[in-house]
Amino acid sequence: MNIRRAKVEDLAGMQASNLQNLPENYSMRFWIYHLMSWPQLSYVAEDHKGRIVGYVLSRIEEPDEDNPEKDIHGHVNSISVLRQYRRLGIAKKLMLLSQEAMESVYGAAYVSLHVRRSNKAAIGLYKDTLGFEVAKVEKKYYGDGEDALSMRLYFDPEESHAQQ
Amino acid sequence: MSRPVPAKRTLPSKEASLFKDLLSLYESRQLKKALKTADQILKKCPEHGETICMKGLVLTHMGRRDEGIDLVKQGMRLDLTSHICWHVFGLIQKGEKNYDEALKSYTQALKFDKDNLNILRDAAHLQTQLRVFDALIDTRHTILRLRPNFRQHWIALAVAYHLNGNLLEAKKVLETYERTLKNIPDYDVEHSESLLYHIRVLEDLGEFKDALDKLDTSAKERSILDRTAILEYRARLLTKLQAPEAEFAWRALIDHNPDCYEYYRGYLSQKNLSLSSANPSSEEALELLQTLSTQIPRAAAPKRLALTLATGPAFSSLIKPYMTSALQKGIPSLFSDLKSLYSPTNPEKQNTIQTILEAELDGEEAADPSTYLWTLYYLAQHHSYLGDHVKALEVLDRAIEHTPTLPDLLMFKGRVLKRCGDYLGAARMLNEARLLDGQDRFLNTKTGKYLLRAGLVEEASGIFGLFTKKDAASPGADLEDMQSFLYILEEANAHRINNKLNLALKKYMAVVKVIESFEDDQYDFHGYNLRKFTVNIYLNLITWEDHIRAQPVYVRAALAAAKIFLEVHDDPSIAQAAAAVPELTEAEKKAKKKAKKAASKAEDNKKAQQQQNANEDKGLEPPTKDDDPDGTKLLTSPSGLETAAKLLRPLTNLLTTAKVDIAEKERMEIWLLSYDVAIRRRKLLQALTSLTHAQTLNSAHPGLHLRLVHLHHFIRTTLLNPSSSPSNPNGSPNPTGPPAPIGPAFLEGVKQLGVPDESQVSLETYNQQYLQKHAYPSPSDASKAEVVVACAKAMIILGAPLHEVENLLLGIVSTSGVGDGDGLTIGLALEIGEMLKGLASGREEEFREGCRRVFVRSTVFGVGGEEEVRVLREGVLRDPDVAVGADEVLSV
Numbered sequence A: 001m002n003i004r005r006a007k008v009e010d011l012a013g014m015q016a017s018n019l020q021n022l023p024e025n026y027s028m029r030f031w032i033y034h035l036m037s038w039p040q041l042s043y044v045a046e047d048h049k050g051r052i053v054g055y056v057l058s059r060i061e062e063p064d065e066d067n068p069e070k071d072i073h074g075h076v077n078s079i080s081v082l083r084q085y086r087r088l089g090i091a092k093k094l095m096l097l098s099q100e101a102m103e104s105v106y107g108a109a110y111v112s113l114h115v116r117r118s119n120k121a122a123i124g125l126y127k128d129t130l131g132f133e134v135a136k137v138e139k140k141y142y143g144d145g146e147d148a149l150s151m152r153l154y155f156d157p158e159e160s161h162a163q164q
Numbered sequence B: 001m002s003r004p005v006p007a008k009r010t011l012p013s014k015e016a017s018l019f020k021d022l023l024s025l026y027e028s029r030q031l032k033k034a035l036k037t038a039d040q041i042l043k044k045c046p047e048h049g050e051t052i053c054m055k056g057l058v059l060t061h062m063g064r065r066d067e068g069i070d071l072v073k074q075g076m077r078l079d080l081t082s083h084i085c086w087h088v089f090g091l092i093q094k095g096e097k098n099y100d101e102a103l104k105s106y107t108q109a110l111k112f113d114k115d116n117l118n119i120l121r122d123a124a125h126l127q128t129q130l131r132v133f134d135a136l137i138d139t140r141h142t143i144l145r146l147r148p149n150f151r152q153h154w155i156a157l158a159v160a161y162h163l164n165g166n167l168l169e170a171k172k173v174l175e176t177y178e179r180t181l182k183n184i185p186d187y188d189v190e191h192s193e194s195l196l197y198h199i200r201v202l203e204d205l206g207e208f209k210d211a212l213d214k215l216d217t218s219a220k221e222r223s224i225l226d227r228t229a230i231l232e233y234r235a236r237l238l239t240k241l242q243a244p245e246a247e248f249a250w251r252a253l254i255d256h257n258p259d260c261y262e263y264y265r266g267y268l269s270q271k272n273l274s275l276s277s278a279n280p281s282s283e284e285a286l287e288l289l290q291t292l293s294t295q296i297p298r299a300a301a302p303k304r305l306a307l308t309l310a311t312g313p314a315f316s317s318l319i320k321p322y323m324t325s326a327l328q329k330g331i332p333s334l335f336s337d338l339k340s341l342y343s344p345t346n347p348e349k350q351n352t353i354q355t356i357l358e359a360e361l362d363g364e365e366a367a368d369p370s371t372y373l374w375t376l377y378y379l380a381q382h383h384s385y386l387g388d389h390v391k392a393l394e395v396l397d398r399a400i401e402h403t404p405t406l407p408d409l410l411m412f413k414g415r416v417l418k419r420c421g422d423y424l425g426a427a428r429m430l431n432e433a434r435l436l437d438g439q440d441r442f443l444n445t446k447t448g449k450y451l452l453r454a455g456l457v458e459e460a461s462g463i464f465g466l467f468t469k470k471d472a473a474s475p476g477a478d479l480e481d482m483q484s485f486l487y488i489l490e491e492a493n494a495h496r497i498n499n500k501l502n503l504a505l506k507k508y509m510a511v512v513k514v515i516e517s518f519e520d521d522q523y524d525f526h527g528y529n530l531r532k533f534t535v536n537i538y539l540n541l542i543t544w545e546d547h548i549r550a551q552p553v554y555v556r557a558a559l560a561a562a563k564i565f566l567e568v569h570d571d572p573s574i575a576q577a578a579a580a581v582p583e584l585t586e587a588e589k590k591a592k593k594k595a596k597k598a599a600s601k602a603e604d605n606k607k608a609q610q611q612q613n614a615n616e617d618k619g620l621e622p623p624t625k626d627d628d629p630d631g632t633k634l635l636t637s638p639s640g641l642e643t644a645a646k647l648l649r650p651l652t653n654l655l656t657t658a659k660v661d662i663a664e665k666e667r668m669e670i671w672l673l674s675y676d677v678a679i680r681r682r683k684l685l686q687a688l689t690s691l692t693h694a695q696t697l698n699s700a701h702p703g704l705h706l707r708l709v710h711l712h713h714f715i716r717t718t719l720l721n722p723s724s725s726p727s728n729p730n731g732s733p734n735p736t737g738p739p740a741p742i743g744p745a746f747l748e749g750v751k752q753l754g755v756p757d758e759s760q761v762s763l764e765t766y767n768q769q770y771l772q773k774h775a776y777p778s779p780s781d782a783s784k785a786e787v788v789v790a791c792a793k794a795m796i797i798l799g800a801p802l803h804e805v806e807n808l809l810l811g812i813v814s815t816s817g818v819g820d821g822d823g824l825t826i827g828l829a830l831e832i833g834e835m836l837k838g839l840a841s842g843r844e845e846e847f848r849e850g851c852r853r854v855f856v857r858s859t860v861f862g863v864g865g866e867e868e869v870r871v872l873r874e875g876v877l878r879d880p881d882v883a884v885g886a887d888e889v890l891s892v
């Protein structure tokens, strides 16, 4: 599958994939907002006919009034791959490209994300393939009451130890 | 310049300071306090227009809309020269998405306070939304003049010129802007983005050398932070400059992201090679890809692209290890990955693949059960893709027997059954797959979709509901809220199959609504992106929005809705029938009650919240009220044709003015339906133009043939026949003959369409000639079945005897006429069934029987009566035999 940076033309396909794959959905304005704010961070995979079969939607979180000490970091909002295209390494590649951009464009210190505690496939991807670690468990984070693992990956491995 | 302030606007000093408070309270949305303050002023000065307007605005924000808007209007009348009054009025109109009127109000406001930055900014956003770029440039100039120290105002002016097509001026503005810049901090993303914008302008102007220089200097200074963009611009610019370094630039991109096909294309083209196997030098290209593949082993793209390029023995030697490794690993997506290698005209590759698979199955069946299973799975997809569904099912049954718990097998079996027209069986399979992995929303969505394909709307809703928000009024309401086109369109189609035209229409129009909301979505970004300096992506957003109605979902919904409006126009009785309250089944009654309860609960929750928080800002958008929840009003509305015209017009505009990606089949349908609508609205020239466009696309298309017959028949019987007008069943005014100024031009244009004069060849003969010429093999790329249906419809228009029409249509499924070559699809067969029904033909059942012969596995032509369908229906939601707990996750 062809893997490249997300364009405006991909938004509808990204939204449609998300609706098919995940229970957390967003209206178009939210998708547009991410691409308009951080146009370098989101990536897609497309099939030979140009249909979107996977995407990662990411953002940057900056220190703000509530958390002035917080490091600037990337956050993966949503990632999924259509079932017929899974296990091809697509999600892994999407993640790596997005992470590279977070670090090089914004100087992000780490990338964070939330994942359902029961989502074995995704946890396998983050932990085993990409090297994320669990930062904390957020009880009943999801609409249906399931817990979320809040996971992190520091781009500088030393940093990772310092934070443990 | 200051105007004298009218006496009635001047407030006593205490009230004047209260008024200032009111404005700032409103700005910070402290609505309750703002309201109190307004009342305080009004106690003393009850006729103060600006205060009354502000009070109205505050009330509107608080959700007391009608009252609020009344006050705004009252305040306006009291002070028509106040910029505040006009501004408030403009805000209200903008909230209603009435951008046109809002801009007028803002323009008025600016008359009385021409340098008001707030108003200028809003006006600029409205001008962008409405694409009035000349005026936008003026506004941006004014803003820049007032606040030249703001970086974004310079960029905004450049963008205004850019949007207006004046790139040269945009470039000048950017240059001036950059000269004013001082002390840019390091690692400034905003600066980086604005430089990239500047380079894009240079590239679009064709000034490649300057663009490249700017890129290289900025990259060296680390002013541009976006590495992907640097590399991509570089490769593109060097290519356009035909510089030898282009090759290295593309190679660098491949290292950067070795799975982007575009980069390989760029790299190969530098060596005069291409990614197509038709290219004579494909061997060299192949070698290059193999080198790259060894250099970057983690990359999938060069291996996969090599398969596209290779032919003959080279292909065999590459595909074998590729497939074997994937099958051994158990990668379920292998077929999705490879299917683009299949070709109807050159079956070499699929034959090689089939040989490999069959050898795999013969050889080591016992050796590795997992490989065996995935091989069967692949083979089934292979056969079905090539049209051999029976074989596919055979293979699938072997695989399912081997491993009954793999959802992918059941999912695919469902797909094959769907392709055979066994919609109920397909839904049942998907449901079984879903029960094997209840946590996967993908399987859930597919099950719902298949249930809708089978027309089981309520059952689908129950399935969707497992993943939608529990506090939504219904699963469908949540999916619609979340803008799921898949759901909306599939449910619309389901209602259509079930002949509930009102509900179908309602859903098609829901698609249109979502697309309209996408169009509104851009509004906030006219300001936002300029503040963020993300200009390039913003300009792409503007283009995307300009073409938003070319989205395939819009095209499909608009065409489907227009068809319903046309059908109802031609036969209003079907609207009455569809709109008559249908008898609900027990299940439907229950579901309806439940939905009603949920809706009223949601409403209660909302009310409770409202009371809790009177300070809550409800915004300025009017709440959406739906006074036609089941689409009956829509379906029976006398302005159906106008609505259809409104749906189609943006499409014909896009087709004639923009480069949009709409498939040929849809283009044809757009023009044909535009004709249908226009001719019924007596828009003769529009009707004619539509046919001319259709003719350029494909002059032998059966749908076009039908319209040509219709047009000539219409001219003869209606336009040129004054006595026909009183018999017009719709009672709409029916002019006798074309209006004088259009008449001759129209008739001349009609001649150009090339239908022989009726004095030489009658329309009946013309129709028969088309049938003969195109039935087989058709030079129009249409199937025989399509040609036959078009000719039968033409015969009906021309008033041919019933038995002749019947004979023609029944011929399609007669034992001798059956064959894949006839291209009868299930959809077309259903349409013929409807035609026969409409003709009150006695041979409808005979036709269905024929269909059952052609589509052996299909359930849509009544497999032995209602009873069997009922049993199947219930089976859809039965628990499968291999019951695995829905929460037990099976990883594939």
Ligand SMILES: CC(C)(COP(=O)(O)OP(=O)(O)OC[C@H]1O[C@@H](n2cnc3c(N)ncnc32)[C@H](O)[C@@H]1OP(=O)(O)O)[C@@H](O)C(=O)NCCC(=O)NCCS
Pocket (backbone or CB within 6 Å): A021, A022, A079, A080, A081, A082, A085, A086, A087, A088, A089, A090, A091, A092, A093, A114, A115, A116, A119, A120, A121, A122, A124, A125, A126, A128, A129, B891, B892
């Ligand atoms: C999670 C998901 C995105 C993975 O996509 P993918 O493209 O199939 O993943 P990849 O092929 O890149 O897999 C990379 C690695 O992740 C792990 N992984 C992926 N799927 C797995 C599964 N079903 N079980 C266990 N591990 C799995 C493996 O370690 C895999 O490496 P391997 O194939 O070399 O063993 C995909 O399964 C999906 O879309 N699921 C539904 C949506 C979802 O849950 N999104 C995550 C929300 S936080």
